[in-house]
Amino acid sequence: MKRRSLGELTAIIIAVLFVLLMLVVPLISVLTNALSKGLDFFVKAISTSHVISALGLTIGTMIVTVLITGVFGVVAAYCIGKFQFKGKSILTTLIDIPFTVSPVIAGLALIMTFGRMGWFHPYIEAINNYFNLDIRIVFAVPGVILATVFVTFPFIYREIIPVLFSQGKDEEEAAAMMGASGWTIFRRITFPAIKWPFLYGIILCSARALGEFGAVAAVSKARGQTFTLPLEIDALYMSGSESGVVSAFAVSSLLVGMALIMLVIRSIVEKKG
Template sequence: MKSRSVDEIIAIVLVFLFVISMLVIPLISVLGNGFSKGFAFFIDSISNDYVMSAIKLTFLTMIITVLVTGIFGLVAAYCIGKFEFPGKSILTTVIDIPFSVSPVIAGLAFIMTFGRMGWLHSYIESINAYFNLDIRVVFAIPGVILATIFVTFPFIYREIIPVLFSQGKEEEEAAALMGASGWTIFWRITFPAIKWPFIYGVILCSARAIGEFGAVAALSKARGETFTLPLEIDALYMSGSENGIVAAFAASSILVCISLIMLCIRSVVEKKGHS
Protein backbone atom coordinates (compact mmCIF):
# COMPACT_ATOMS: atom_id res chain seq x y z
CA MET A 1 0.00 0.00 0.00
CA LYS A 2 1.33 3.42 -0.98
CA SER A 3 2.33 5.53 2.02
CA ARG A 4 0.81 8.99 2.17
CA SER A 5 2.82 12.15 2.50
CA VAL A 6 2.35 14.54 5.40
CA ASP A 7 0.62 17.06 3.10
CA GLU A 8 -1.93 14.46 1.96
CA ILE A 9 -2.68 13.43 5.56
CA ILE A 10 -3.12 17.05 6.64
CA ALA A 11 -5.43 17.77 3.68
CA ILE A 12 -7.58 14.68 4.38
CA VAL A 13 -7.80 15.49 8.11
CA LEU A 14 -8.82 19.09 7.35
CA VAL A 15 -11.56 17.91 4.98
CA PHE A 16 -12.94 15.51 7.59
CA LEU A 17 -12.80 18.18 10.32
CA PHE A 18 -14.60 20.66 8.09
CA VAL A 19 -17.34 18.19 7.13
CA ILE A 20 -17.82 17.07 10.74
CA SER A 21 -17.93 20.62 12.14
CA MET A 22 -20.08 22.16 9.37
CA LEU A 23 -22.43 19.27 8.56
CA VAL A 24 -22.43 16.37 10.99
CA ILE A 25 -22.39 18.21 14.33
CA PRO A 26 -25.17 20.70 13.38
CA LEU A 27 -27.42 17.87 12.21
CA ILE A 28 -26.78 15.87 15.38
CA SER A 29 -27.53 19.06 17.34
CA VAL A 30 -30.90 19.38 15.61
CA LEU A 31 -31.84 15.81 16.49
CA GLY A 32 -30.55 16.21 20.07
CA ASN A 33 -32.53 19.40 20.68
CA GLY A 34 -35.62 17.86 19.12
CA PHE A 35 -35.59 15.09 21.74
CA SER A 36 -34.40 17.31 24.61
CA LYS A 37 -37.84 17.29 26.31
CA GLY A 38 -38.39 13.60 25.86
CA PHE A 39 -39.92 11.30 23.31
CA ALA A 40 -43.52 12.12 24.31
CA PHE A 41 -42.98 15.84 23.74
CA PHE A 42 -41.32 15.06 20.41
CA ILE A 43 -44.33 13.04 19.23
CA ASP A 44 -46.74 15.74 20.40
CA SER A 45 -44.70 18.40 18.58
CA ILE A 46 -44.73 16.66 15.22
CA SER A 47 -48.33 15.45 15.41
CA ASN A 48 -50.18 18.68 16.18
CA ASP A 49 -52.56 20.10 13.59
CA TYR A 50 -50.24 22.84 12.32
CA VAL A 51 -47.28 20.53 11.73
CA MET A 52 -49.40 17.80 10.18
CA SER A 53 -51.00 20.33 7.83
CA ALA A 54 -47.53 21.61 6.89
CA ILE A 55 -46.26 18.07 6.23
CA LYS A 56 -49.25 17.27 4.00
CA LEU A 57 -48.85 20.48 2.01
CA THR A 58 -45.10 19.94 1.70
CA PHE A 59 -45.53 16.49 0.18
CA LEU A 60 -48.44 17.61 -2.02
CA THR A 61 -46.27 20.44 -3.33
CA MET A 62 -43.34 18.09 -3.87
CA ILE A 63 -45.44 15.55 -5.83
CA ILE A 64 -47.00 18.16 -8.13
CA THR A 65 -43.65 19.90 -8.58
CA VAL A 66 -41.89 16.66 -9.56
CA LEU A 67 -44.66 15.77 -12.03
CA VAL A 68 -44.54 19.19 -13.71
CA THR A 69 -40.77 19.58 -13.75
CA GLY A 70 -40.31 15.94 -14.75
CA ILE A 71 -42.45 16.34 -17.87
CA PHE A 72 -40.95 19.75 -18.62
CA GLY A 73 -37.41 18.53 -18.04
CA LEU A 74 -37.83 15.57 -20.39
CA VAL A 75 -39.45 17.59 -23.17
CA ALA A 76 -37.08 20.56 -22.88
CA ALA A 77 -33.94 18.41 -22.71
CA TYR A 78 -35.09 16.26 -25.63
CA CYS A 79 -35.88 19.28 -27.81
CA ILE A 80 -32.63 21.08 -26.99
CA GLY A 81 -30.48 17.96 -27.15
CA LYS A 82 -31.88 16.51 -30.37
CA PHE A 83 -33.31 19.37 -32.46
CA GLU A 84 -32.05 22.57 -34.02
CA PHE A 85 -34.43 25.53 -33.99
CA PRO A 86 -34.37 29.35 -33.76
CA GLY A 87 -34.00 30.66 -30.21
CA LYS A 88 -32.42 27.46 -28.88
CA SER A 89 -29.59 29.30 -27.07
CA ILE A 90 -32.07 31.80 -25.62
CA LEU A 91 -34.30 28.99 -24.32
CA THR A 92 -31.29 27.30 -22.71
CA THR A 93 -30.36 30.54 -20.95
CA VAL A 94 -33.91 31.26 -19.77
CA ILE A 95 -34.26 27.78 -18.25
CA ASP A 96 -31.29 28.51 -15.98
CA ILE A 97 -32.81 31.73 -14.58
CA PRO A 98 -33.90 30.11 -11.27
CA PHE A 99 -30.24 29.30 -10.56
CA SER A 100 -29.33 33.00 -10.62
CA VAL A 101 -32.46 34.66 -9.21
CA SER A 102 -33.08 34.78 -5.47
CA PRO A 103 -36.09 32.67 -4.44
CA VAL A 104 -37.50 35.68 -2.58
CA ILE A 105 -37.46 37.69 -5.81
CA ALA A 106 -39.24 34.81 -7.53
CA GLY A 107 -41.96 34.95 -4.89
CA LEU A 108 -42.34 38.71 -5.28
CA ALA A 109 -42.51 38.27 -9.07
CA PHE A 110 -45.53 35.97 -8.65
CA ILE A 111 -47.14 38.52 -6.32
CA MET A 112 -46.69 41.23 -8.95
CA THR A 113 -48.17 38.86 -11.54
CA PHE A 114 -51.13 37.34 -9.69
CA GLY A 115 -51.60 39.69 -6.71
CA ARG A 116 -53.98 42.64 -6.42
CA MET A 117 -51.54 44.86 -8.30
CA GLY A 118 -50.65 42.15 -10.81
CA TRP A 119 -51.54 42.29 -14.48
CA LEU A 120 -53.32 38.92 -14.35
CA HIS A 121 -55.39 39.70 -11.25
CA SER A 122 -58.24 41.33 -13.17
CA TYR A 123 -58.51 38.31 -15.49
CA ILE A 124 -58.64 35.91 -12.54
CA GLU A 125 -61.36 38.04 -10.91
CA SER A 126 -63.33 38.03 -14.16
CA ILE A 127 -63.15 34.22 -14.35
CA ASN A 128 -64.22 33.97 -10.69
CA ALA A 129 -67.19 36.26 -11.29
CA TYR A 130 -68.29 34.54 -14.48
CA PHE A 131 -68.06 30.95 -13.21
CA ASN A 132 -68.81 31.79 -9.55
CA LEU A 133 -65.42 30.49 -8.44
CA ASP A 134 -62.88 31.55 -5.85
CA ILE A 135 -59.57 30.98 -7.63
CA ARG A 136 -56.65 32.48 -5.71
CA VAL A 137 -52.94 32.23 -6.42
CA VAL A 138 -51.23 34.65 -4.06
CA PHE A 139 -51.41 33.61 -0.38
CA ALA A 140 -53.00 30.32 -1.42
CA ILE A 141 -51.85 26.79 -2.20
CA PRO A 142 -51.54 27.38 -6.00
CA GLY A 143 -49.03 30.15 -5.29
CA VAL A 144 -46.99 27.86 -3.04
CA ILE A 145 -46.89 25.21 -5.77
CA LEU A 146 -46.05 27.69 -8.55
CA ALA A 147 -43.21 29.21 -6.52
CA THR A 148 -41.77 25.77 -5.82
CA ILE A 149 -41.99 24.78 -9.48
CA PHE A 150 -40.18 27.98 -10.45
CA VAL A 151 -37.17 27.33 -8.23
CA THR A 152 -36.90 23.62 -9.08
CA PHE A 153 -37.65 23.22 -12.79
CA PRO A 154 -34.01 23.34 -14.04
CA PHE A 155 -32.91 20.40 -11.87
CA ILE A 156 -34.22 17.47 -13.91
CA TYR A 157 -33.41 19.19 -17.21
CA ARG A 158 -29.83 19.86 -16.09
CA GLU A 159 -29.23 16.20 -15.23
CA ILE A 160 -30.57 14.94 -18.56
CA ILE A 161 -29.12 17.38 -21.09
CA PRO A 162 -25.40 16.40 -20.79
CA VAL A 163 -26.26 12.75 -21.43
CA LEU A 164 -28.28 13.64 -24.53
CA PHE A 165 -25.44 15.76 -25.90
CA SER A 166 -22.93 12.95 -25.34
CA GLN A 167 -25.29 10.34 -26.82
CA GLY A 168 -25.53 12.05 -30.18
CA LYS A 169 -28.24 11.46 -32.80
CA GLU A 170 -26.90 8.52 -34.80
CA GLU A 171 -29.01 5.79 -33.20
CA GLU A 172 -32.23 7.81 -33.42
CA GLU A 173 -31.56 8.70 -37.07
CA ALA A 174 -30.87 5.05 -37.91
CA ALA A 175 -34.09 3.96 -36.21
CA ALA A 176 -36.04 6.66 -38.08
CA LEU A 177 -34.63 5.44 -41.41
CA MET A 178 -35.84 1.96 -40.55
CA GLY A 179 -39.36 3.29 -40.07
CA ALA A 180 -39.61 3.58 -36.29
CA SER A 181 -42.00 6.23 -34.97
CA GLY A 182 -40.82 9.13 -32.86
CA TRP A 183 -42.55 7.68 -29.78
CA THR A 184 -40.86 4.30 -30.29
CA ILE A 185 -37.47 5.93 -30.80
CA PHE A 186 -37.82 7.90 -27.58
CA TRP A 187 -38.85 4.97 -25.37
CA ARG A 188 -36.59 2.31 -26.94
CA ILE A 189 -33.42 4.34 -27.56
CA THR A 190 -33.43 7.76 -25.91
CA PHE A 191 -35.07 7.15 -22.54
CA PRO A 192 -33.01 4.09 -21.51
CA ALA A 193 -29.88 6.24 -21.85
CA ILE A 194 -31.28 9.02 -19.64
CA LYS A 195 -33.23 6.88 -17.17
CA TRP A 196 -30.80 7.13 -14.27
CA PRO A 197 -29.96 10.83 -14.78
CA PHE A 198 -33.73 11.45 -14.86
CA ILE A 199 -34.26 9.62 -11.57
CA TYR A 200 -31.27 11.45 -10.08
CA GLY A 201 -32.81 14.75 -11.15
CA VAL A 202 -36.14 13.76 -9.59
CA ILE A 203 -34.38 13.16 -6.27
CA LEU A 204 -32.63 16.53 -6.40
CA CYS A 205 -35.88 18.25 -7.37
CA SER A 206 -37.77 16.53 -4.54
CA ALA A 207 -35.16 17.54 -1.97
CA ARG A 208 -35.24 21.18 -3.11
CA ALA A 209 -39.05 21.23 -3.18
CA ILE A 210 -39.29 19.90 0.37
CA GLY A 211 -36.76 22.39 1.74
CA GLU A 212 -37.75 25.54 -0.21
CA PHE A 213 -38.37 28.54 2.02
CA GLY A 214 -37.76 31.94 0.39
CA ALA A 215 -40.11 31.82 -2.59
CA VAL A 216 -42.84 30.05 -0.63
CA ALA A 217 -42.59 32.50 2.30
CA ALA A 218 -43.40 35.40 -0.03
CA LEU A 219 -46.60 33.70 -1.22
CA SER A 220 -47.84 32.14 2.03
CA LYS A 221 -49.36 33.78 5.08
CA ALA A 222 -51.91 31.40 6.65
CA ARG A 223 -50.45 29.05 9.25
CA GLY A 224 -52.18 25.70 9.07
CA GLU A 225 -53.33 26.35 5.50
CA THR A 226 -50.50 27.52 3.25
CA PHE A 227 -47.45 26.89 5.48
CA THR A 228 -45.07 24.20 4.29
CA LEU A 229 -42.85 22.45 6.83
CA PRO A 230 -39.90 24.91 6.57
CA LEU A 231 -42.31 27.82 7.20
CA GLU A 232 -43.91 26.02 10.14
CA ILE A 233 -40.46 25.39 11.63
CA ASP A 234 -39.69 29.10 11.30
CA ALA A 235 -43.00 30.03 12.95
CA LEU A 236 -42.34 27.68 15.88
CA TYR A 237 -38.81 29.00 16.37
CA MET A 238 -39.86 32.65 16.10
CA SER A 239 -42.50 32.13 18.79
CA GLY A 240 -39.63 32.59 21.25
CA SER A 241 -41.02 30.23 23.87
CA GLU A 242 -38.92 27.33 25.12
CA ASN A 243 -41.51 24.76 24.05
CA GLY A 244 -41.85 26.44 20.65
CA ILE A 245 -38.11 26.35 20.01
CA VAL A 246 -37.82 22.69 21.01
CA ALA A 247 -40.88 21.92 18.84
CA ALA A 248 -39.12 23.68 15.95
CA PHE A 249 -36.14 21.36 16.37
CA ALA A 250 -38.49 18.38 16.57
CA ALA A 251 -40.13 19.37 13.29
CA SER A 252 -36.67 20.02 11.80
CA SER A 253 -35.78 16.43 12.66
CA ILE A 254 -38.36 15.32 10.11
CA LEU A 255 -36.55 17.26 7.39
CA VAL A 256 -33.21 15.86 8.54
CA CYS A 257 -34.52 12.29 8.33
CA ILE A 258 -36.04 12.91 4.90
CA SER A 259 -32.73 14.38 3.73
CA LEU A 260 -30.80 11.34 4.97
CA ILE A 261 -33.23 9.00 3.21
CA MET A 262 -32.89 10.96 -0.02
CA LEU A 263 -29.11 10.94 0.36
CA CYS A 264 -29.14 7.14 0.57
CA ILE A 265 -31.46 6.86 -2.44
CA ARG A 266 -29.27 9.31 -4.37
CA SER A 267 -26.17 7.24 -3.62
CA VAL A 268 -27.88 4.09 -4.91
CA VAL A 269 -29.12 5.84 -8.06
CA GLU A 270 -25.71 7.41 -8.66
CA LYS A 271 -24.07 4.00 -8.34
CA LYS A 272 -26.59 2.43 -10.71
CA GLY A 273 -26.06 5.22 -13.20
CA HIS A 274 -22.30 4.62 -13.32
CA SER A 275 -22.52 0.82 -13.38
Protein backbone atom coordinates in the same frame (compact mmCIF):
# COMPACT_ATOMS: atom_id res chain seq x y z
CA MET B 1 0.37 -0.14 2.26
CA LYS B 2 1.38 3.11 0.59
CA ARG B 3 2.40 5.83 3.02
CA ARG B 4 0.60 9.07 2.46
CA SER B 5 2.50 12.30 2.13
CA LEU B 6 2.11 15.16 4.57
CA GLY B 7 0.10 17.10 1.99
CA GLU B 8 -2.37 14.24 1.48
CA LEU B 9 -2.85 13.74 5.20
CA THR B 10 -3.38 17.48 5.71
CA ALA B 11 -5.97 17.64 2.93
CA ILE B 12 -7.84 14.61 4.30
CA ILE B 13 -7.86 15.97 7.85
CA ILE B 14 -9.10 19.37 6.69
CA ALA B 15 -11.88 17.78 4.62
CA VAL B 16 -13.01 15.50 7.46
CA LEU B 17 -12.93 18.29 10.05
CA PHE B 18 -14.85 20.63 7.76
CA VAL B 19 -17.57 18.04 7.14
CA LEU B 20 -17.82 17.23 10.85
CA LEU B 21 -18.01 20.87 11.96
CA MET B 22 -20.26 22.17 9.19
CA LEU B 23 -22.60 19.19 8.64
CA VAL B 24 -22.44 16.38 11.18
CA VAL B 25 -22.26 18.41 14.41
CA PRO B 26 -25.15 20.78 13.47
CA LEU B 27 -27.36 17.83 12.49
CA ILE B 28 -26.57 16.04 15.74
CA SER B 29 -27.41 19.22 17.66
CA VAL B 30 -30.80 19.38 15.90
CA LEU B 31 -31.64 15.82 16.92
CA THR B 32 -30.34 16.37 20.46
CA ASN B 33 -32.41 19.51 20.96
CA ALA B 34 -35.43 17.82 19.41
CA LEU B 35 -35.36 15.18 22.16
CA SER B 36 -34.30 17.52 24.98
CA LYS B 37 -37.77 17.47 26.56
CA GLY B 38 -38.28 13.75 26.16
CA LEU B 39 -39.89 11.44 23.66
CA ASP B 40 -43.46 12.29 24.71
CA PHE B 41 -42.93 15.98 24.01
CA PHE B 42 -41.27 15.11 20.69
CA VAL B 43 -44.24 13.02 19.55
CA LYS B 44 -46.66 15.71 20.69
CA ALA B 45 -44.68 18.43 18.90
CA ILE B 46 -44.66 16.67 15.53
CA SER B 47 -48.32 15.62 15.69
CA THR B 48 -50.02 19.00 16.09
CA SER B 49 -52.59 20.02 13.50
CA HIS B 50 -50.32 22.73 12.09
CA VAL B 51 -47.39 20.34 11.66
CA ILE B 52 -49.52 17.64 10.07
CA SER B 53 -51.01 20.21 7.70
CA ALA B 54 -47.55 21.53 6.83
CA LEU B 55 -46.22 18.01 6.31
CA GLY B 56 -49.08 17.10 4.00
CA LEU B 57 -48.68 20.31 1.98
CA THR B 58 -44.91 19.80 1.76
CA ILE B 59 -45.20 16.26 0.44
CA GLY B 60 -48.08 17.15 -1.88
CA THR B 61 -46.17 20.14 -3.25
CA MET B 62 -43.10 17.98 -3.78
CA ILE B 63 -45.09 15.37 -5.75
CA VAL B 64 -46.82 17.94 -7.98
CA THR B 65 -43.53 19.79 -8.49
CA VAL B 66 -41.72 16.61 -9.54
CA LEU B 67 -44.49 15.76 -12.00
CA ILE B 68 -44.40 19.22 -13.59
CA THR B 69 -40.64 19.62 -13.68
CA GLY B 70 -40.21 16.02 -14.82
CA VAL B 71 -42.34 16.54 -17.92
CA PHE B 72 -40.83 19.97 -18.56
CA GLY B 73 -37.27 18.75 -18.00
CA VAL B 74 -37.57 15.85 -20.45
CA VAL B 75 -39.31 17.93 -23.13
CA ALA B 76 -36.94 20.90 -22.79
CA ALA B 77 -33.83 18.72 -22.74
CA TYR B 78 -35.04 16.73 -25.75
CA CYS B 79 -35.81 19.86 -27.77
CA ILE B 80 -32.47 21.49 -26.96
CA GLY B 81 -30.44 18.29 -27.27
CA LYS B 82 -31.96 16.99 -30.50
CA PHE B 83 -33.33 19.97 -32.46
CA GLN B 84 -31.81 23.04 -34.05
CA PHE B 85 -33.93 26.20 -33.96
CA LYS B 86 -33.63 29.95 -33.62
CA GLY B 87 -33.49 31.17 -30.04
CA LYS B 88 -32.04 27.91 -28.72
CA SER B 89 -29.27 29.66 -26.77
CA ILE B 90 -31.79 32.14 -25.34
CA LEU B 91 -34.02 29.29 -24.16
CA THR B 92 -31.12 27.54 -22.40
CA THR B 93 -30.22 30.81 -20.68
CA LEU B 94 -33.80 31.41 -19.53
CA ILE B 95 -34.04 27.90 -18.06
CA ASP B 96 -31.06 28.68 -15.82
CA ILE B 97 -32.66 31.83 -14.36
CA PRO B 98 -33.76 30.10 -11.10
CA PHE B 99 -30.09 29.32 -10.39
CA THR B 100 -29.22 33.02 -10.40
CA VAL B 101 -32.36 34.69 -9.03
CA SER B 102 -33.02 34.80 -5.29
CA PRO B 103 -36.01 32.64 -4.25
CA VAL B 104 -37.51 35.67 -2.48
CA ILE B 105 -37.46 37.60 -5.75
CA ALA B 106 -39.18 34.64 -7.41
CA GLY B 107 -41.96 34.82 -4.83
CA LEU B 108 -42.34 38.58 -5.27
CA ALA B 109 -42.44 38.10 -9.04
CA LEU B 110 -45.35 35.68 -8.63
CA ILE B 111 -47.15 38.22 -6.45
CA MET B 112 -46.72 40.92 -9.09
CA THR B 113 -47.95 38.47 -11.74
CA PHE B 114 -50.94 36.85 -10.03
CA GLY B 115 -51.57 39.06 -6.97
CA ARG B 116 -54.10 41.88 -6.61
CA MET B 117 -51.80 44.29 -8.41
CA GLY B 118 -50.59 41.65 -10.85
CA TRP B 119 -51.03 41.47 -14.59
CA PHE B 120 -53.28 38.42 -14.53
CA HIS B 121 -55.48 39.45 -11.60
CA PRO B 122 -58.22 41.05 -13.76
CA TYR B 123 -58.49 37.86 -15.82
CA ILE B 124 -58.63 35.67 -12.71
CA GLU B 125 -61.35 37.89 -11.24
CA ALA B 126 -63.28 37.78 -14.51
CA ILE B 127 -63.21 33.97 -14.45
CA ASN B 128 -64.28 33.94 -10.80
CA ASN B 129 -67.21 36.27 -11.45
CA TYR B 130 -68.35 34.49 -14.61
CA PHE B 131 -68.24 30.95 -13.18
CA ASN B 132 -68.92 31.95 -9.56
CA LEU B 133 -65.57 30.57 -8.40
CA ASP B 134 -62.95 31.62 -5.87
CA ILE B 135 -59.70 30.91 -7.68
CA ARG B 136 -56.65 32.27 -5.89
CA ILE B 137 -53.01 31.88 -6.85
CA VAL B 138 -50.84 33.79 -4.39
CA PHE B 139 -51.42 33.31 -0.66
CA ALA B 140 -52.98 29.96 -1.55
CA VAL B 141 -51.81 26.44 -2.36
CA PRO B 142 -51.39 27.10 -6.13
CA GLY B 143 -48.94 29.89 -5.28
CA VAL B 144 -46.92 27.55 -3.07
CA ILE B 145 -46.72 25.03 -5.91
CA LEU B 146 -45.81 27.65 -8.51
CA ALA B 147 -43.08 29.09 -6.28
CA THR B 148 -41.61 25.63 -5.72
CA VAL B 149 -41.78 24.79 -9.42
CA PHE B 150 -40.02 28.06 -10.25
CA VAL B 151 -36.98 27.29 -8.10
CA THR B 152 -36.73 23.60 -9.06
CA PHE B 153 -37.51 23.25 -12.74
CA PRO B 154 -33.86 23.39 -14.00
CA PHE B 155 -32.75 20.39 -11.92
CA ILE B 156 -34.10 17.51 -14.02
CA TYR B 157 -33.31 19.31 -17.27
CA ARG B 158 -29.71 19.90 -16.17
CA GLU B 159 -29.16 16.21 -15.39
CA ILE B 160 -30.57 15.02 -18.73
CA ILE B 161 -29.11 17.49 -21.23
CA PRO B 162 -25.42 16.38 -21.03
CA VAL B 163 -26.43 12.77 -21.74
CA LEU B 164 -28.47 13.77 -24.77
CA PHE B 165 -25.59 15.83 -26.14
CA SER B 166 -23.17 12.93 -25.70
CA GLN B 167 -25.63 10.41 -27.15
CA GLY B 168 -25.95 12.16 -30.49
CA LYS B 169 -28.65 11.42 -33.06
CA ASP B 170 -27.17 8.57 -35.13
CA GLU B 171 -29.15 5.73 -33.51
CA GLU B 172 -32.41 7.68 -33.62
CA GLU B 173 -31.93 8.65 -37.25
CA ALA B 174 -31.16 5.03 -38.15
CA ALA B 175 -34.32 3.86 -36.36
CA ALA B 176 -36.37 6.52 -38.14
CA MET B 177 -35.03 5.40 -41.53
CA MET B 178 -36.13 1.84 -40.67
CA GLY B 179 -39.68 3.08 -40.09
CA ALA B 180 -39.82 3.40 -36.31
CA SER B 181 -42.29 5.95 -34.97
CA GLY B 182 -41.21 8.91 -32.86
CA TRP B 183 -42.68 7.41 -29.69
CA THR B 184 -40.96 4.07 -30.34
CA ILE B 185 -37.63 5.81 -30.87
CA PHE B 186 -38.01 7.75 -27.65
CA ARG B 187 -39.12 4.70 -25.65
CA ARG B 188 -36.54 2.26 -27.01
CA ILE B 189 -33.49 4.46 -27.64
CA THR B 190 -33.68 7.89 -26.01
CA PHE B 191 -35.27 7.23 -22.63
CA PRO B 192 -33.06 4.22 -21.68
CA ALA B 193 -30.06 6.51 -22.08
CA ILE B 194 -31.48 9.21 -19.82
CA LYS B 195 -33.23 6.93 -17.32
CA TRP B 196 -30.71 7.21 -14.50
CA PRO B 197 -29.97 10.94 -14.95
CA PHE B 198 -33.73 11.47 -14.98
CA LEU B 199 -34.13 9.64 -11.66
CA TYR B 200 -31.17 11.52 -10.20
CA GLY B 201 -32.74 14.80 -11.26
CA ILE B 202 -36.02 13.78 -9.61
CA ILE B 203 -34.16 13.17 -6.34
CA LEU B 204 -32.44 16.57 -6.49
CA CYS B 205 -35.73 18.26 -7.36
CA SER B 206 -37.53 16.49 -4.50
CA ALA B 207 -34.86 17.47 -1.99
CA ARG B 208 -34.98 21.09 -3.14
CA ALA B 209 -38.78 21.15 -2.99
CA LEU B 210 -38.82 19.78 0.56
CA GLY B 211 -36.52 22.49 1.88
CA GLU B 212 -37.65 25.55 -0.11
CA PHE B 213 -38.30 28.55 2.13
CA GLY B 214 -37.77 31.96 0.51
CA ALA B 215 -40.05 31.75 -2.51
CA VAL B 216 -42.79 29.94 -0.59
CA ALA B 217 -42.61 32.42 2.30
CA ALA B 218 -43.34 35.28 -0.09
CA VAL B 219 -46.59 33.73 -1.38
CA SER B 220 -47.82 32.09 1.83
CA LYS B 221 -49.45 33.71 4.83
CA ALA B 222 -51.91 31.27 6.49
CA ARG B 223 -50.44 28.97 9.10
CA GLY B 224 -52.14 25.61 8.95
CA GLN B 225 -53.21 26.18 5.34
CA THR B 226 -50.33 27.37 3.15
CA PHE B 227 -47.36 26.80 5.48
CA THR B 228 -44.90 24.11 4.44
CA LEU B 229 -42.58 22.46 6.98
CA PRO B 230 -39.77 25.05 6.63
CA LEU B 231 -42.28 27.86 7.27
CA GLU B 232 -43.82 25.99 10.21
CA ILE B 233 -40.35 25.50 11.71
CA ASP B 234 -39.67 29.22 11.35
CA ALA B 235 -43.01 30.09 13.00
CA LEU B 236 -42.30 27.78 15.94
CA TYR B 237 -38.79 29.08 16.41
CA MET B 238 -39.81 32.74 16.16
CA SER B 239 -42.44 32.23 18.85
CA GLY B 240 -39.58 32.72 21.31
CA SER B 241 -40.93 30.36 23.97
CA GLU B 242 -38.83 27.45 25.19
CA SER B 243 -41.42 24.88 24.13
CA GLY B 244 -41.77 26.57 20.73
CA VAL B 245 -38.02 26.45 20.09
CA VAL B 246 -37.81 22.78 21.09
CA SER B 247 -40.83 22.05 18.90
CA ALA B 248 -39.04 23.76 16.01
CA PHE B 249 -36.10 21.38 16.46
CA ALA B 250 -38.49 18.43 16.67
CA VAL B 251 -40.15 19.37 13.39
CA SER B 252 -36.72 20.05 11.89
CA SER B 253 -35.81 16.45 12.63
CA LEU B 254 -38.57 15.41 10.22
CA LEU B 255 -36.83 17.29 7.42
CA VAL B 256 -33.50 15.81 8.48
CA GLY B 257 -35.01 12.33 8.26
CA MET B 258 -36.40 13.07 4.79
CA ALA B 259 -33.00 14.40 3.72
CA LEU B 260 -31.29 11.21 4.90
CA ILE B 261 -33.79 9.12 2.95
CA MET B 262 -33.04 11.22 -0.13
CA LEU B 263 -29.31 10.65 0.39
CA VAL B 264 -29.78 6.89 0.57
CA ILE B 265 -31.92 6.88 -2.58
CA ARG B 266 -29.42 9.10 -4.34
CA SER B 267 -26.56 6.78 -3.43
CA ILE B 268 -28.49 3.81 -4.82
CA VAL B 269 -29.28 5.66 -8.05
CA GLU B 270 -25.66 6.80 -8.43
CA LYS B 271 -24.42 3.24 -7.94
CA LYS B 272 -26.83 1.77 -10.47
CA GLY B 273 -26.49 4.63 -12.93
